[in-house]
Amino acid sequence: MQYNLTSRGRRATVMLTTLTIGALASTLVACSPSSSGGAKTAECPEGSATLKVLRSTTNVPTDAQMDEYTKKTNDCVTFDVTDVPFGQYADKVSVLSSSANAPDIYGFDMPETANYASKGVLLPLDKYLPEGWKEDVLPATLKEGSYQDKVYTLGVQQDALGLYYNKTLTDQAGITVPTTLDEGWTWEEARDAMLKCQQGTPGNPTIYGLAPTQLGSGTPGPIYSDLLYLRSAGDPKAPSDSSAYKTFYAISPDGKQVDGWLNTPEAVEAAKFYQSLYEGDKAVTSKTGRPNAFIDGKACFDMFHAGQVQPLKDANVSYEWGVTPLPYIKTPIVHTGAITIGVSGKSKQADAAAKFVVELSTGDMAKEYNQKNGRLPTLGSVYKELPDFQEPPLSTFYQELEEWGQPRPPTSQFSQYSQIVETALKNIAYGGDPKDQLDQAVSKLSPLLSR
Amino acid sequence: MSSTTTRLVRGAERKRSRRELLVAAGFLAPFLIILVIFQYVPVGLLVKNSLFGYTLINPDLQTFVGLENFARIFKDPTTLQTILVTLIFAVGVVVLIIPLGFLLASYLNRPLPGRGILRTAVFLPVITSSVVVATLWNFLLANEGLVNAALNSLGFSTMSFLTDQSLALPSIIIMSVWQQVGMATILYLGGLQSIPGDVMEASTLDGAGGLKRTFLIVIPLLTRTTVMVVVIMTVFALQSFTPAYVMTQGAPGGTTNLLVYEIYKQAFTLQDPGFASALSVLLLVGAITISLVQMRLLRTRWDY
């Protein structure tokens, strides 16, 4: 066997290795961005700032908005953006908010407001609010963006679910789809229409009655859409100790109790109906989903928010389409709340960040965003200036919002509520026993809520 | 091979041994320092965390809860189900992978057309990341996926592999077997090729048939390999995360709620890192105990 004891070149190799490691290591560390606030100068009378933004992929604040703002401030305020998929957003916030590189601005889902506000993640914005804002904003938005009488987020947009329909397919099936809120379908009526319009065998159709969901992770269960089945089986006008009343709210007013609110007999019945959309001989949709089924013309109906109007227009689809109000079981209801922006309670550049957030959520910037993206405005003044929202299809969403809108169950443990109820609904859609699943969710949630 | 070490130890003088110890320390120090900082310190932190109740959002607000997190593990039916599911998953993976790996290895040990390609093909999933494997299988097994398309064109009806209570766990077990069987095959192939030829020929002369030879001679000779495969696969299975994270989110009915996914959910989504740490400690102790028991039961010693 050969071995070589001459050491020439060895030192060189060792050096080279050391250098490589050192170089690599410094590359690896150098990548971390740092935010900085600069002193006040002639160009930047209010000081310069680089704001770190954590947003849900492609949502507010958009690149265009930030570019515009940077220009407006003569490059004094710039941004450093981190995109996180919607499904992972809450997880990321929990990791980042307490760390040294916490963002200055969060682009988060509005029902999380109480959760984040109660834990000091968000900064109250009351002193930055423009005059008259509280009178101009939608009451539901104000309520959702506040916690203990302080405003933490202004809301850039509102959302409501509607039922899109492929008119070419429904006409073929001889279905007349209502277009006003008064004539809106109950779920029984809607399901009959979906069954009639569906093509192929239930459970494995060639054309779905109802498009597989694309909300949340793209599987059944997101409470934004699917908790509505349960809540719409309740009745807010019933006495406040009745189970019909509690079903409608799905959580106690203080956000601490779900037993007797989430697992009422009405909710269980509604959950059974919900399950029948996925299973059995009256199934009209699929458990695993096919993305874009509606746009591709493979579904008669699609439960989606106003955000699909613009893509449908852009896609130049070969069929006629429209939007009908969201079906209900007993009481019509849609969830309010969309992605919004707020300032980190730990931001060292809170002033600059708050100014940006307020600017984006009000006046021309809000109007421009709502108009360009077809997202419902939160301000009455903006709504009046945008005629698109006063005629179909967008008017349907706006009317729903005004007449039927309810926030998602308000609690400072919203992440937990959302996760656990979503899992229960998913299990029900997949064939789990509705009563068992809801009871289980309640027993899992109760200790977390009272914490 | 291990006899070499004893030879060295013998006759070592005290002085020399002290100097040797210093040299050894020099050689080992970088490795051990990093190991202690990034493996043993976190384990210590983990144990500490498991005794507290706190949230990641507000880590300063922590309360000492003693062993309550551990007590909760055994009180909470969901967690017990998670542990059961993870064990079934691990057993399923190991029980399927051992015979399949062995069969494939015996097969690949023969003169076959395109043996090299076959070996590469079987090993390909091992080098593919589990995220990609889970993504790919998600699309293979979806109601609208490739497998159902194949079933439909053969005249069978659609199967809800990932959403049916009775199919979801078997589906992800099969996926994991597909992913890891190449590893078992390669290890067995090494084992088979290390069996001296004369042993095989002698047994043939004794009139041992194929099956008899396999069971009486080959399998016992491969015990060490089997232990290795069992331990590696068990540890792999207990650590699985992506099937639940990417494919099922633990549904339907928690039947695919693997332990590591539950840990992730508890820590980050449900904001209970103390409880997550208790589960992690359980996983840690469980994985080590199971590996040690397996090595014991299969009656081999790893020569350290």
Place this chain on the structure above:
Amino acid sequence: MTQLASQQNDTASGPETTAPEGRLGRLKERGPGRLWQRVWTSLVVLAILIAFLLPYEWMFASGLKTQSGIFADISPLSWKTFIPVEVTFENIIELFVGRGVGRALLNSFLVAAFQVICSLVLCTLAAYALTRIAFKGRNVVFAIILATFMLPAEALVVPLYQLISAMSLQDTLLAVGVPWIASAFGLFLLRQSFEAVPLEMDEAAKLDGAGHFRIFWSVILPVVRVDIVTFVLMIFLFSWNGFLWPLVAIQSTENTLVQVAVAQSVSPGALPNWGLTFAGASVATIPLVILFIFLQRLFIPGLARTGLK
């Protein structure tokens, strides 16, 4: 010794080039080659190939289709399912231009390279001490190291994040790589091949007046270089394919690693896009497949040997 194991000392020849076809097989195949047996063998070979390669083929092909194209081609099943008739590169373009997957690939590569180089240094040094230097407590040290092999990395995510934050390393690529460079598995692999080098070689070197470092560098390392290829590939693999830790440790888009980027296109919230996801999965897989195909002649025998001990 056997074919595989004796390979250790010669360099590049793989088992295909030198191995006599497995002895078990040869004994069995003698005698009249029956037609049905050959047919049966071919069928089994075909089945194995379909089971393991077809999903990849489908993945690569679908990455070159539009989303509606994938669905149009999947049912009914036909050759079109597996061959993109109208090839589109829009997915690939979107990945690199719109989603910065190029950056993610580079990041993954940097982290993997860092991990490989560092663990190579740490593990070879440690393996030398554990096999070549006699000292008290050697077995204890090895046991302490090996115990971490059974330690599920996933269980450590929360405390590791605490640790990394305390070092102000969160959201850096260094944080992704550095916790795993003291690899117990890598050490285990190397320790075996170090042990296989005859001690006589050390002794000859010692007579020439060589110290430990010189023996390590000039005697042992050259002999075990084939195993080092296996080692390098294994570490590279672990690093490249890591998921949960990079998911937690990295926050900013510009530091994302490729596996996380792929998983994010699986569930981007509103519109999961199959075409994009397939393309992403392909992009994350192809570099490794290429590396593996080139190095497998060295890699597989090296790995196979670990099962012998």
